[in-house]
Amino acid sequence: MKTTSKFIKTGLLLLAVVFMTSCSNDDGDDPIIVSTDPDIVDLAIATEDLSILVSALQRADLVAALQADGPFTVFAPTNAAFEAFLQANNFASLEDVPVDVLTQVLLNHVVEGEFVSSSLSTTYVSSLSTAGPAGANLSLYIDTASGVTINGISDVTAADVDAANGVVHIVDAVIGLPNIVDHAVANSGLTELVGALTDGGNTTFTDLLSDDTTEFTVFAPVNDAFTAFTNPNGNDLANILSNHVIVGTAAFSTALSNSYVTTAGTNADGDNLSLYINTDSGVTLNGVSDVAIADIVATNGVIHAVTAVIDVPTVVTFAVADPNFTTLVSALTELTPATDFAGILSRTEGGNGDMIDPDFTVFAPTNAAFDALTEIPEESVLTQVLLHHVVAGANVRSGxxxxxxxxxxxxxxxxxxxxPGTGDNIADVTDGSGATGIGIVAVDVQAGNGVIHVLNQVMIPDTNN
Known part of the structure; x- marks a missing residue:
């Protein structure tokens, strides 16, 4: 590749010398000076096998942009690459490609900064294409495991063609505009995910996540995450995978905060599951999975690579994951050791006639609600207080x-x-003791085995019965 690069550069310099010594204007004045330090466009013009690229740059009005100071790194497709691209997309000629599409495709071959081959590594970089959600720059996946491959489809065949305003790498395929599925397939670290998505010839997920009319956020488990996952609750794998997808929005890392979002996963009734995002230290999902690589931008959304498979949650999952419930978790565990609340509320199947059966509707007091108590009751009373916050056998959503x-x-x-509730309350609750003014302040945190509604006060049962 180095030899080819030197040949291209040397050929251009020879052309420059010829022009400098032989070109003059009609009056026989000073010769027209052609630069001996060519920019990226000069290099393309001087390379016969990049003539279609030059025509494309002219049609998209990008010549001036690539003559700017930069520096830029350009992955330059050959004529054969463009011909294959046109044929694959049913374009008879370059003129048939819509200008807006052509512009974004060309910009998807350009990266800000000068990256020679020795400085490239397996990673994501941002191209200049703004075909991502809300004009976000698309990601390019650079794989250097064997040569240099971009987005799994385009190989560098001649590297490090030096220009005054950057560097050019000749590639053998046009790099199209990737959707979420394209990015997943390109990344060798996501092969287990792709295998799970397509198991048995299934196309449900690939069809869904290739839809360019809807935006998605996908939390994509890396290969090690799938290797470590044992599916302890025997949940349906398709539903587990759906629980990694948010439909209808592209949630970039900068917009994430401590909050609940709704995924494409469902409970047995078809209610969409919740996912708790914690950004106190990085980004953690349901308390079990961390974002390792954020903001892989596709045309139809964004991917965040995560370190663990996010199983279908139980109501206990959210109590443990959400820092607003740390006192509740303490009350359910260390303060009431005689009752296996965690085991009970993690159940997803009926208990063979046991009166404590899912689904559960849990009214969960916040830390502030517990803080408002004069003191936390001793175990026997606290156990009854906690049981007073659980309705079994029904998944009662706000609707x-x-x-x-x-x-x-x-x-x-x-x-x-x-x-409706009073003040900021969504609803008002009267507890077993007759106390009023207790407020439901958040609703419908949906687990696989029930639903949580958040309370601003602790409910007290009738202690006289």
Missing amino acids: DLTDGIMAGTLEGDDITINL
């Missing part, structure tokens, strides 16, 4: 609530819910 609805808790007392 199922009606004004004045009463629900029996595992403790035995009913609670009453009134809609």
